[in-house]
Amino acid sequence: MTDSHDRPDDSEEPGLPPELEQVLRGLTGGAELDPQMVEMMRTMGLDDVDPQMLQMVAGQVQAMFAGADESGSVDVTVATDIARKTIAAEGDPSVTATVTSEAREAVDVANLWLDAVTDLDHSGLLGRAWSRAEWVEATMPVWRDLVDPIAVGVGDAMGAAMTKQLGELGEGGLPEGLVPPGTNPAAMMGQMAPMLRRMQGSMFSVQLGQAVGALAGEVLTGSEVSLPLVPAPDVVLMPQAISAFAAGLEIDEPQARLHLAVRESARTRLFHSVPWLAPQVLGAVRDYARDTTIDTDAIEEGLRSIDPTDVEAMQQALAGRLFAPQQSASQKAALSRLETLLALIEGWVDVVAAAAVAPHLPQAEALGEAIRRRRASGGPAEKTFAALVGLELRPRRLRDAANLFAALEASGGAEARDAAWAHPDVAPDAADLDDPLGYVERQRSAATGDDLDAELSALLGGDTGEGRPDGSSPDSPTAS
Structure with a gap:
């Protein structure tokens, strides 16, 4: 028996x-x-x-x-579930039909106001009101795509560090009874590597879920962090966060809703009308993540005080920046591109939104300043995300970018301001943020040169056949 x-x-x-x-x-x-x-x-x-x-x-x-695989990749299902549990703990009421209607009307009004100050296309954009859970569901696939290279890198580095450390300790250096007599600890770790990678991938997924769940409780609009998380035609407002934001400023909530609707509509127009912008922003984040070098020395040092069988201790080590990545030269370049793009996006939105709301909202200036302070300082959730992936999503040079677009507008009107997005080769870079007036002068000179070329071409007939009475161009052969 x-x-x-x-x-x-x-x-x-x-x-x-x-x-x-x-x-x-x-x-x-x-x-x-x-x-x-x-x-x-x-x-x-x-x-x-x-x-x-x-x-x-x-x-x-x-x-x-x-769903976790042996590569240690992020598991979207686990991350989403953790994020939803995180926001549920703080309360996440369903969006009512009335709130949805208010959001749609605010975005419709916002687009009317924006039409007066920019020609960027907004056809088909539709206002939405989302709960925090809806935002998590919609944006998690983008987050996973962005941070997955870091998750895999952390898993590989952690497994290598544990194997190396156990190999150095040998059987005699481990607590009695942890491994059978005669067992090579490093060889045993090699056999357990697939399971450990799954474990690490799941642990990272939990951390990502917690970070995105916390961020969902702070964002006021769908793409407030300046990443194209919500593609057109949706212009998303977060009603619960907007109510708390307005109450904290002691500002009329409908005014706050309209102001934020203008900003989010402007941001959505920009990503929608400038086809190269979203790929460049997401590409900069991916380039940063893909070239992440994990601090293996920190991992090895941390593992000296962690029981390798204690999953909770290992998870806490991950959350505590034990795996802080070291920036390579290519990472620094990617980070510079990203910070410049984020600043340009928010700087343009600042200038355009201010022009759109000034004639209509009495508290527009106070709202604009509050939003700039909010972006400059960053909230707790942004700090949590930065601790997880070593990347801050804040436009550090927002005021410099806003000054540049304001100078373009003063020089050549809204058309000159928006022409900066015509092509990535003519868009401002980090050096231009140092010298906005120099950039404006170069753009004005280029525009003047183009105008002169066009006039000369018209005068000479160009390729239109207007240069000679018989309709032939100056370069065409003469009749014999």
């Missing part, structure tokens, strides 16, 4: 409870368990765990690792 764990008879090698074997095989892709791993688990006493408790733990572990 077998005991409660269905242990095989004494003539066979002792195994693990079926529940535990099922979990471990699920994490290793269904492969047979290595005998050394089985013996290690038994040495740790896991074969004596109560079966009912083990089933409960197995279910939790399987749910956590479901």
Whole structure:
């Protein structure tokens, strides 16, 4: 007769409870368990765990690792679930039909006001009011795409550091009973590498979910962080956050809603009408993430004080910047591009929105200044995200960019201001933010030169056949 764990008879090698074997095989892709791993688990006493408790733990572990792959990539399902739980803890009321109608009307009015100050296309844009959960669901795939290279890099670095450290310690340097006698700890870690990568990927997914969930509680509009998280035609307002924002400033909520609708509509127009902008912004983030070099020395140092079997301690180490990336030369270049683009986006939005709302909103100036201070300081969620991926999503040079676009407008009107987005080669760069008046002068000279070329071409007939009475161009052969 077998005991409660269905242990095989004494003539066979002792195994693990079926529940535990099922979990471990699920994490290793269904492969047979290595005998050394089985013996290690038994040495740790896991074969004596109560079966009912083990089933409960197995279910939790399987749910956590479901969908995770051996590369350590972010699991969107896990991250989204954690984000939704994070926002649910703070309260996330459903959006009513009345609130939806208010958002749609605010965006319609915003577009009318913007039409008076910019010619960038807004056809088809539609106002939306989203709950925090809706924002999480819509934007999580973009977040996953942006941070996945870091998740994989952290997982690989962590596994390499653990293997190296266990190899240096050897069997005698580990707590008694942690591994079976005669087992090579480093070799055992190599066998467990797929499971560890899954574990690390899930841990990073949890951290990403917490960061995005916290950010969902702070954003006022869909793409407030200046990333194209919500594509046109949706112009998204976050009503719960807007109400709290207006109350904190002691400003009329409808005015705050209209002001934010103008800003978000302007931002959406910009991404919608300038086809190269969104790919360049997202590309800069991806380039930064792709070239991340993990601080393996910090990982190795941190692991000296962490029990490798304590998942919670490892997760806390991740959250505490143990894995702070080191910036390479290419990362610094990507970060410079990103910071410049973010500043240009928000600087343009500042100038255009200010012109659009000035004739209509009595508290427009106070709202504009409050938003600039908000972006300059960054909220707790942005700091959490920065700690996770080593990247701050703040336009540090917002005022410089706003001054540049204001100078363009003063020099050549709204047309000159918006012409800066015509092509990435003519868009301002970081050096132009240092010398906005120089950039304005160069653009004015270029425009003047183009005008002169056009007039000369018209005078000479160009390619239109107007240069000679017979309709031939000056370069065409004469009749014999």
